[in-house]
Amino acid sequence: xxxxxxxxxxxxxxxxxxxxxxxxxxxxxxxxxxxxxxxxxxxxxxxxxxxxxxxxxxxxxxxxxxxxxxxxxxxxxxxxxxxxxxxxxxxxxxxxxxxxxxxxxxxxxxxxxxxxxxxxxxxxxxxxxxxxxxxxxxxxxxxxxxxxxxxxxxxxxxxxxxxxxxxxxxxxxxxxxxxxxxxxxxxxxxxxxxxxxxxxxxxxxxxxxxxxxxxxxxxxxxxxxxxxxxxxxxxxxxxxxxxxxxxxxxxxxxxxxxxxxxxxxxxxxxxxxxxxxxxxxxxxxxxxxxxxxxxxxxxxxxxxxxxxxxxxxxxxxxxxxxxxxxxxxxxxxxxxxxxxxxxxxxxxxxxxxxxxxxxxxxxxxxxxxxxxxxxxxxxxxxxxxxxxxxxxxxxxxxxxxxxxxxxxxxxxxxxxxxxxxxxxxxxxxxxxxxxxxxxxxxxxxxxxxxxxxxxxxxxxxxxxxxxxxxx
Numbered sequence: 482x483x484x485x486x487x488x489x490x491x492x493x494x495x496x497x498x499x500x501x502x503x504x505x506x507x508x509x510x511x512x513x514x515x516x517x518x519x520x521x522x523x524x525x526x527x528x529x530x531x532x533x534x535x536x537x538x539x540x541x542x543x544x545x546x547x548x549x550x551x552x553x554x555x556x557x558x559x560x561x562x563x564x565x566x567x568x569x570x571x572x573x574x575x576x577x578x579x580x581x582x583x584x585x586x587x588x589x590x591x592x593x594x595x596x597x598x599x600x601x602x603x604x605x606x607x608x609x610x611x612x613x614x615x616x617x618x619x620x621x622x623x624x625x626x627x628x629x630x631x632x633x634x635x636x637x638x639x640x641x642x643x644x645x646x647x648x649x650x651x652x653x654x655x656x657x658x659x660x661x662x663x664x665x666x667x668x669x670x671x672x673x674x675x676x677x678x679x680x681x682x683x684x685x686x687x688x689x690x691x692x693x694x695x696x697x698x699x700x701x702x703x704x705x706x707x708x709x710x711x712x713x714x715x716x717x718x719x720x721x722x723x724x725x726x727x728x729x730x731x732x733x734x735x736x737x738x739x740x741x742x743x744x745x746x747x748x749x750x751x752x753x754x755x756x757x758x759x760x761x762x763x764x765x766x767x768x769x770x771x772x773x774x775x776x777x778x779x780x781x782x783x784x785x786x787x788x789x790x791x792x793x794x795x796x797x798x799x800x801x802x803x804x805x806x807x808x809x810x811x812x813x814x815x816x817x818x819x820x821x822x823x824x825x826x827x828x829x830x831x832x833x834x835x836x837x838x839x840x841x842x843x844x845x846x847x848x849x850x851x852x853x854x855x856x857x858x859x860x861x862x863x864x865x866x867x868x869x870x871x872x873x874x875x876x877x878x879x880x881x882x883x884x885x886x887x888x889x890x891x892x893x894x895x896x897x898x899x900x901x902x903x904x905x906x907x908x909x910x911x912x913x914x915x916x917x918x919x920x921x922x923x924x925x926x927x928x929x930x931x932x933x934x935x936x937x938x939x940x941x942x943x944x945x946x947x948x949x950x951x952x
Contacts (some may be wrong), residue, residue, distance in 0.1 A: 482556040482668035485712050487846075487908040488518020490562065492772060493854035494533070495525040495546035499883045502542075502551035506882055509559075512890045513857070516902035519560035521673065521851065523773055525552070529573040530642035532773070532878070534564070539660040543894060549667050556668025563669045563716070565661060567702070568676035569643040572623075576656075577644050582628045591650040594636035596622060600684055602632075614679075614689035621645075638679050648680050648698055655731075660706050665709035670705060678723075689721060699732065706815040714767065718819060720782055720828040721762075723816045728763035735846055736768045737780035743770065744828055745785060745793045748800055750943035752925045752952035757925075758784050759846060759917055766848035770839060771856040774874060775820030776828060794821060803862045804825040809874045822873040824855050827862040833879065833894040834945040839949050840898055844905040845927040845938045847915045854904065855879055858889045859898065 488769040491513070495501060498508045504524070509517070524533030527543045555561055570576055580587045597603045605613075610620045615638065622634040623641050636645040644655050664672055678690040681698060702713055714733045716862050717723055722884075724734040739762075742755045778794055784791065796805055804823040821828075829835040836859060844850050855877055881889070889895060907910060913931025921925040923943040929936045936951040 482553075483519075483558065483560040483672055484710060485670050485849075486518045486794075487849055487912055488560075489520035489902045490521055490560075490767065490849060490851045491517040491854060491857060492521040492523065492626060492851050494773070494878070495543070496880070497878065498854055498881050498886060502547035502555070503881055506551070506555055508886050512886065513899070513904065514558075516857075516899045517559065517852070517890070518906055519562065519643050519670070519762045520555060520575060521562040521671075521848065522552070522555070524564045524566075526617060526747075529571045532874075534566060535564055535569070535571040535573075535640065535642040537574045539565070539663050555667045556670070560670040561668060562671035562673055562676045563664050564673045565664060566675045567646070567648070567657065567698075568638060568639070568680040569645050571669065572642045572644050581625060581742065584627045584629060584631070587650060591647060592652045592656060593625075594647045594682065596634035596636070596935055599636070599686060601680070609685060612685065635871055636682070636928075637661050638676070641749050641771055645682075646680070649694075653660065657702065658900055661702060661705045665706055665711050671712045671713060671714055672702075674702065674713060674715045678717045678719065687703050690717070690719070696730070698856075718777055721758075721780065722783055724763055724766070725761075728765050732765070734763050734766045736766045736846070737777045738762070738784050739768055739843060739857055740770045740776050740825065741781045741783060741790070741793060743842060744776070744797065745789060746925075746942045747829060747839060747907050747945070748796055749791060751922050752920070752940075753944055754785050755842075756787065756925065757919060758950050762847060764847045764915070767851050768848040769851050769853075770843055771825040771853040772851075773853065773878065775822045775877070776825070780820040797821050797828055800830050802831040802874070803864055804828065805877050808867065808876055810873075812871070814872050815935040824860050824862050824877045825853075826856065826859045831861055832945070833859070833897075836894065837901070838940055838942070838945055838947045840901055841938055841949065842925065843931060844901055844929075844938060845913075845915075845936070848900075850905060852860075853877075854881070857894065857895075857898065857902075858886065859894045860889075904936075908936050909934040910951065 499503045525542050525546050526539055527537040529535045576589045580589045605620055615621050621638045623637040625633045625635045645690040681691040681694040683691050684687040684729055721738055742758055746752050746755045770838040801823055808822050826836050838952045860879055862876045867876045910929040910931045918928055925940045927938045934952045938949055940947040
């Protein structure tokens, strides 16, 4: 397998660039081989919901996408990242179904978090419910309906198809070990620990990123994968100081703040908030502008003043192309106040110049760039898929056929983006220092330097123009 490299990583579903993993490889070989060095293949396991994030079994690839052979073929040419949903497993998995059938006699009876065992009196107090960092307007649980006719509350943070794991039990530790080893054994170079901060829970706390428990869990996972040379990437959307803390412990993190900071800079022709972040942001990180979810808002708390966050979020609906507030409401099965559903290209008004400037800044910023497949093709909001499914996030989850990709790559904006990605992958300056040079409030000047090799980006947020000079 290929190990992690400092080259652009593509984020894609297994069936969104063609119909399956074989088609994906065909598209990459035909158009993108030099533009990307790695791939984050979003969950490719059998799943019962949330577009793959309610996994049923990590031992197999969903047959609709292919098999391990296709995954391993990709791993020989690109460094691969796979998701491990450390916080939960599908309600339709054999594990949970066995628990429902056999209850205390099940081998998995302690794999899940049972309210009767977790809370002192079997139920949280109103005060304890208020303390929980939750995704629902009530205590996070579902009613487990057992075969013997009894009912019991078990912890469920997200959708009812995603049952939380009791990560402290021996059964869970064996379960995690087995699943991580399975991924490592099939050519995966990085494992993304999805919903990582939710996995550690303790009564009377927020049940989110609980220390020192969270570090114990991280070290445990690290011990499992280290003999394979696999890297871990915990996925957390929260205050930027949490990412700084994780990086200080020696781990890779995500830069989820960059997308909103760049939109703010491009909307209002100023760079001061962006410059401040580039000065203090983690260096051991993966940068994003777009992902399979929306554009993060919570991630820029205290990096943008509250009034700047409010006006930037509001103006996405004014300046963005074909994006409406209603797409972020219950009418489109979305109540996530932390993200805005929109492609990044459309958030910038389908403006080629603004979009390419944003990507140039991302590629010069500290860290390894990730580019979502819709973003790699400068994709517009998919209103047809949105209306057909009434799922808000599907506005940014277009299904491209191979023939459609053949046409999209001919667009000048896509050609220029791919050239930028190739430059980022091959110029030695990006393996060296990051230097933020002096500039006025409308501009940004970044120097990347490695010995005698250099690359300098000069960007103007007012005119949406940029230039790159290099050795």
